[in-house]
Amino acid sequence: MATGGGLLKTFGPYENLDIFDAQNLQMNDSYRASCNAVIDRLVKFLQNNVPIKVKEVVKGGSLGKGTAVRDKSDIDLVVFLSNYPTVRSVRADMHQLLATLEIYLRRYGGCNVLVPTPFSVQVNVSCHASHEHSVDILPACDVLGMHGQSAVYDEMFRSEDLRPYYSASLVKLQLNFVKVLPAKMTSLIRLVKYWRKSELPSDSGNGRWPTSYILELIVIRKWEDAGRPERFDLKRGLHSFLQALVNYRDLKVVWYQNYNRLYTQHSHLRGNTLWRGRGGEAKNTNLAPAPNTLATPLFVIQHY
Numbered sequence: 001m002a003t004g005g006g007l008l009k010t011f012g013p014y015e016n017l018d019i020f021d022a023q024n025l026q027m028n029d030s031y032r033a034s035c036n037a038v039i040d041r042l043v044k045f046l047q048n049n050v051p052i053k054v055k056e057v058v059k060g061g062s063l064g065k066g067t068a069v070r071d072k073s074d075i076d077l078v079v080f081l082s083n084y085p086t087v088r089s090v091r092a093d094m095h096q097l098l099a100t101l102e103i104y105l106r107r108y109g110g111c112n113v114l115v116p117t118p119f120s121v122q123v124n125v126s127c128h129a130s131h132e133h134s135v136d137i138l139p140a141c142d143v144l145g146m147h148g149q150s151a152v153y154d155e156m157f158r159s160e161d162l163r164p165y166y167s168a169s170l171v172k173l174q175l176n177f178v179k180v181l182p183a184k185m186t187s188l189i190r191l192v193k194y195w196r197k198s199e200l201p202s203d204s205g206n207g208r209w210p211t212s213y214i215l216e217l218i219v220i221r222k223w224e225d226a227g228r229p230e231r232f233d234l235k236r237g238l239h240s241f242l243q244a245l246v247n248y249r250d251l252k253v254v255w256y257q258n259y260n261r262l263y264t265q266h267s268h269l270r271g272n273t274l275w276r277g278r279g280g281e282a283k284n285t286n287l288a289p290a291p292n293t294l295a296t297p298l299f300v301i302q303h304y
């Protein structure tokens with residue numbers, strides 16, 4: 001295949017990608033327990049030691065979804081606030097919320113606080129054996145619980161400027177979308193993420209390279225097109241994914257589990273929002289359930 005050189009470089013001499021995944025990427029139980037203990041400590045800190053009213057903290061990102069690569073796991077901690085009725089009200093206070101989180105995390109949180117983004121405070125926390133986690137802490141509110149899905153999508157449809165702020169609040173939909181995948185698929189997603197981090201430039205902010213989450217969605221779509229097999233050859237799965245990437249700018253895929261068909265036809269499919277990188281609608285794409293996505297007809301399907 002055309003990408004054979006890159007693959008060989010990434011996966012070295014491994015003929016069997018199941019073995020590569022088990023030996024290099026997959027977390028064993030004690031490793032995962034150690035990481036979870038560190039993150040649970042941070043969750044408790046957010047719940048008890050910061051002067052904000054927290055209803056619940058939800059773990060997202062690769063650790064939350066079970067697709068974490070051993071040495072490169074990223075974590076989103078979505079802080080659901082109990083005293084905010086709408087995403088609009090969270091956005092109005094976002095600057096203050098992030099400033100408060102930053103101050104307390106920096107002074108008392110025992111972690112290295114990085115520069116805040118418009119949506120989150122980013123920190124690094126140390127783990128066992130010099131392992132480190134990059135954690136995004138995102139204020140949100142339980143809009144689905146309070147208003148229901150239809151009202152949420154009505155508001156998102158009407159208020160384009162609010163859409164990026166909905167991403168964190170809809171994190172549970174994204175988790176549910178990915179968590180139902182069979183073990184073989186989480187292996188393939190780990191391989192793809194490892195390949196991305198090893199082979200592509202780290203900065204996707206210029207929109208040149210899709211984020212890990214977008215690649216994850218492409219893997220899922222290819223698997224769905226192949227009939228959702230429980231088991232398959234990882235090498236063929238990876239090959240099929242890479243073939244899809246060849247024409248990635250022409251991809252359009254929409255999932256309707258969490259989206260009203262009318263809305264997606266009228267908004268998300270108008271332009272190719274997929275590859276804009278972080279910020280704006282792309283941030284929405286990163287965290288939202290499983291939207292939008294990829295463009296036009298799906299290239300030729302290569303079954304696993």
Ligand SMILES: [Zn+2]
Pocket residue numbers: 034035036038127128131132133
């Ligand atoms: Zn760890």
